[in-house]
Amino acid sequence: MKQRLGSGNRTAQQLSESLHRQLNSYAFAATAAGVGMLALAQPAEAKIVYTSTHVVISPYGVHLYDLDLNHDGKTDFVLQTKFYSTTDQSAGTQRLIASGGRGNNPVKSGGFAAALRKGKRIGPHHNFQSRGVMGSDWGSAGASTSIKRGPWVNVNNRYLGLKFKIKGKIHYGWARLSVEAQRGYFYLEATLTGYAYESIANKPIVAGRTKGPDDMREVEAPAPASLTTPVSQSATLGALAMGAPGLSTWRREESAHEKD
DSSP states (O other): OHHHHHHHHHHHHHHHHHHHHHHHHHHHHHHHHHHHHHHHHSOOOOOEEEEEEEEEEOTTSBOEEEEOTTOSSOOOEEEEEEEEEOTTSSEEEEEEEEEEOTTOOOSOOOSBOOOBOTTOEESTTSOOOOSEEEEEEEEETTOSOOEEESTTTTEEEEEEEEEEEETTEEEEEEEEEEEEOOSSSSOOEEEEEEEEEESSTTOOEETTOOSSOSSOOOOOOOOGGGGSOOTTSSSOHHHHHTOHHHHHHHHHHHHHHHHO
16 A cells, blocks of 8 residues: 555656646746747837037138048038129129038039937928038128028037938938127138937938937837736746746646645
């Protein structure tokens, strides 16, 4: 009788050890699956490449500046000041202009370049003009004042929306400038203080934002309830995914159920 009891105990012990090994395997698999699902729920981080600078563009200093947003040696935009006069030089106009760089900018020119405020989105579904006249200063001979007009006249920290190509793909960016036009006539001075672009093709960027992500929406991880099997089953995926603590809880619940 004692021998049969001992044999029964050994058999029960072997079954228990086998069950534990299976549960540990299930827990490992469930944990791996849970981690994988959480990893898939995380959004890809957008990378904004920002460059801080200080360049003064005026008729009395740097009158033409080649803007290379991604530092690949190619001019993406040109910021310049030009002077136009009549044949007899009785009148003239100074213009501050933003133009494309050697075919690397697909935006059409013409009109005034928009002076965007901080926080404005720049992307494929947003209207912005990145090429054209930023400001003009017209005056006649002997005049002590002149007529200044344009969206960039006397503004601080406005943003020029930019659309350009990297390896044939469209990217978006911005350039931050302040423009002074108050010293008599024929005087427009722009100060470039920084520029940035979005490294992901066709992805919008927010004017003034220097770090990514900018407009990524938060993706919530699956709720714990969605990772479990029906309550009627003895072991839940949520408990198994907890590893050893979850197994202890499950075993206590099983023992209590058997006693009932």
